[in-house]
Every structure is written in C-alpha cells, then in structure tokens.
Amino acid sequence: MKNYMLKKHLLFLSFSLLYFNITIAQKNKPMPVIDMHLHALNADDQGPPPLKVGSPFDQFGANDPHNNYGETFMEASKTGKWAKHNSTSPTTDDSLRKQTLRALKENNVFAITSGDVAVVRNWHKEDPTRIMNAIYWDFSSVKNRGLNIDSLKCLFKSNEFKVFGEVAIQYEGYSPSDSSFEPYLKMAEELDIPVGIHVGPGPPGVIYLGSSNYRASLHSAFVLEEALVKHPRLRVYAMHAGWPLIDDMIATLYAHPQLYVDLGIIGYAVPEKEYYNYLERIVNAGFLNRIMFGSDNMVWPGTIKVAIDRINKAKFLSPAQKRDILFNNAARFLRLTETEIKKMYQ
Numbered sequence: 160m161k162n163y164m165l166k167k168h169l170l171f172l173s174f175s176l177l178y179f180n181i182t183i184a185q186k187n188k189p190m191p192v193i194d195m196h197l198h199a200l201n202a203d204d205q206g207p208p209p210l211k212v213g214s215p216f217d218q219f220g221a222n223d224p225h226n227n228y229g230e231t232f233m234e235a236s237k238t239g240k241w242a243k244h245n246s247t248s249p250t251t252d253d254s255l256r257k258q259t260l261r262a263l264k265e266n267n268v269f270a271i272t273s274g275d276v277a278v279v280r281n282w283h284k285e286d287p288t289r290i291m292n293a294i295y296w297d298f299s300s301v302k303n304r305g306l307n308i309d310s311l312k313c314l315f316k317s318n319e320f321k322v323f324g325e326v327a328i329q330y331e332g333y334s335p336s337d338s339s340f341e342p343y344l345k346m347a348e349e350l351d352i353p354v355g356i357h358v359g360p361g362p363p364g365v366i367y368l369g370s371s372n373y374r375a376s377l378h379s380a381f382v383l384e385e386a387l388v389k390h391p392r393l394r395v396y397a398m399h400a401g402w403p404l405i406d407d408m409i410a411t412l413y414a415h416p417q418l419y420v421d422l423g424i425i426g427y428a429v430p431e432k433e434y435y436n437y438l439e440r441i442v443n444a445g446f447l448n449r450i451m452f453g454s455d456n457m458v459w460p461g462t463i464k465v466a467i468d469r470i471n472k473a474k475f476l477s478p479a480q481k482r483d484i485l486f487n488n489a490a491r492f493l494r495l496t497e498t499e500i501k502k503m504y505q
C-alpha cells in the first residue's frame with residue numbers, strides 16, 4: 160500500500176513536473192509573429208560580405224559629388240560609421256540561411272519569404288513550418304529568371320507560392336499603376352494571390368548605386384491608386400508603408416479600405432524618433448488594423464529581433480495593439496484558418 164501510494168505520488172509529481180515544464184516552455188517561447196517581408200538571399204546579394212547595416216541608422220551620409228557615392232556607401236557599409244548600433248551580415252550562404260532560420264525560431268516568427276524560386280525552395284525545405292513561400296519580382300525577372308505570366312501562374316496555382324512580392328518595380332522606375340504591370344495584377348486578382356509592392360525607401364541614394372530609374376516620387380502611396388481601383392478584389396499591401404510620405408499613405412489607406420501596409424525596413428533602419436512618429440501617425444489616423452509587421456531582413460538576421468523589439472517597446476501602443484501589428488492583422492489579411500492560427504500558437 161505504501162509502495163502504491165509512493166508510486167502514485169511520484170506519478171503525480173512527474174505529471175506536475177511535465178505540466179510545469181510545458182508552462183515554462185510556453186512562457187519562454189514568445190507569442191507568434193507573422194513577418195510579411197522576409198528575403199531569402201545569398202550572402203553576397205547586397206555586396207561583398209561582411210556588411211553592416213544601421214539598426215537603426217543615426218544618419219544617412221552626405222556625399223561630396225566629387226566622390227563616387229558607391230564608394231562612400233560601401234565604406235559606410237564596411238565600417239558601420241553611420242550608426243551606433245549595427246547588424247553585421249554572415250559571410251556564407253549557409254550561415255545566412257541557418258542564422259536567419261534560427262532567428263525565426265528564437266523569436267517564434269512565421270515569415271512570408273521571397274527570393275529566387277530555387278533559394279526559397281531550399282529555405283522552405285529546411286523549415287517548412289516557418290517559411291511561407293513568396294516570389295520576389297521585377298520586370299527584369301521575366302528575362303533573367305523566366306518569371307513571365309505563364310510560369311508565375313503555375314507557381315501560384317500549385318499552391319507552393321502564397322504571395323506575389325516583393326514586387327520591386329519601383330527600383331526600375333515603374334509605378335504599380337503603369338499599364339505594363341497591368342497583366343500581372345490581373346493574374347493575381349484572378350488567382351486571389353496577395354500582392355506585396357515596394358512603396359517607399361530602398362538603400363539611401365540607391366539611384367547612384369545602380370538603380371538609375373528609381374525615383375523618390377515613387378515613395379508615394381498614390382502610385383497604387385489606379386491599380387487598386389482597376390482591381391477591387393485584389394489583396395495588396397504597401398511594403399515599407401510608403402515612408403516618409405505619411406499624408407499620401409494615410410489618404411490612400413482612407414480611400415481604399417482593402418489596402419494594408421507592412422513596416423519593412425523602416426522597422427529597424429530608420430532613426431528611432433522618426434520611425435515612432437511615422438508609425439504613431441498611422442495609428443492615430445485610425446489605421447492600426449491594417450499595419451502588419453515585416454522585417455525586411457535581407458542579409459542581417461539580427462535585424463529581425465531589433466524590429467520586433469521596437470514594436471514591443473513602443474510606448475504609444477497597448478499590448479493588444481502590439482499583437483494586432485505583430486500577428487492579428489496579417490492573419491486576417493492572409494485569411495489564415497483557425498487551425499493554421501492555432502498551430503502557430505502551439
């Protein structure tokens with residue numbers, strides 16, 4: 160009898176320990192985050208690694224036109240002298256992938272991940288739960304990567320790729336409302352594929368780093384208007400939230416209730432005060448429920464945590480508002496099912 164009681168007691172104790180461990184594990188595991196803007200890249204995609212990125216930048220450098228801006232920018236990327244806090248890129252494709260996947264796991268992030276089809280497939284194979292496939296696209300992708308309407312249709316119809324974006328035609332000088340982009344919008348609307356479009360900042364001075372057709376005027380969310388009107392059933396989000404043209408962004412959100420934004424690079428790279436002012440303006444204007452988290456991590460896995468922390472530290476956001484930005488708004492935009500959401504919370 161005694162023995163039995165002891166066994167029972169031990170059994171109970173082990174159950175309690177198990178329960179205790181699960182509770183601890185859940186407590187240690189951060190709440191899930193949906194990242195609408197992750198890149199699957201090779202280590203040298205932003206230039207020869209290791210490179211530093213301000214997270215955030217304190218200033219964006221001045222260039223005497225006597226000097227080549229490409230050299231000025233590269234020197235700043237090597238030394239990190241435009242910021243007190245920098246993130247440094249890993250030097251090999253393998254370490255970039257592994258460190259990014261580790262950052263997703265540690266911060267409990269599920270990420271819409273875009274890049275070359277083969278690279279995204281490779282990352283997805285390694286972590287099929289956290290990597291949700293998306294296609295990085297611009298007009299040069301038709302010629303260089305064979306990504307025309309027909310091949311895109313196949314990739315989306317197979318259900319392997321969930322999001323069309325990042326669409327980066329701003330770097331080529333195109334507005335998403337340009338007639339040449341029209342067939343792609345039509346395709347996405349017909350297939351009901353969400354589209355993420357770069358509207359806002361690239362690297363500072365990117366016009367002088369090779370993207371000679373990029374224009375600051377294309378930061379305006381107004382570039383989306385005609386596209387949205389022509390395709391009212393399309394799910395669209397403005398990546399980088401049209402920074403820094405806040406009035407254009409708010410007016411466009413007001414006029415088009417189907418439009419969402421992701422925070423993109425402003426989440427970690429834009430100086431703190433400006434970032435918070437910008438984000439707070441969108442919230443104050445009444446559009447909190449259409450702001451989604453996007454890390455825009457390219458080759459700096461450390462920036463994912465920086466961007467999440469900046470949301471969590473924002474004094475003007477309540478805990479519920481933080482959850483909306485970090486998870487709920489994206490879950491609604493992507494039309495995740497209850498089962499899918501439950502799995503992310505496990």
Ligand SMILES: [Zn+2]
Nearest residue numbers: 196325423455
């Ligand atoms: Zn991006």
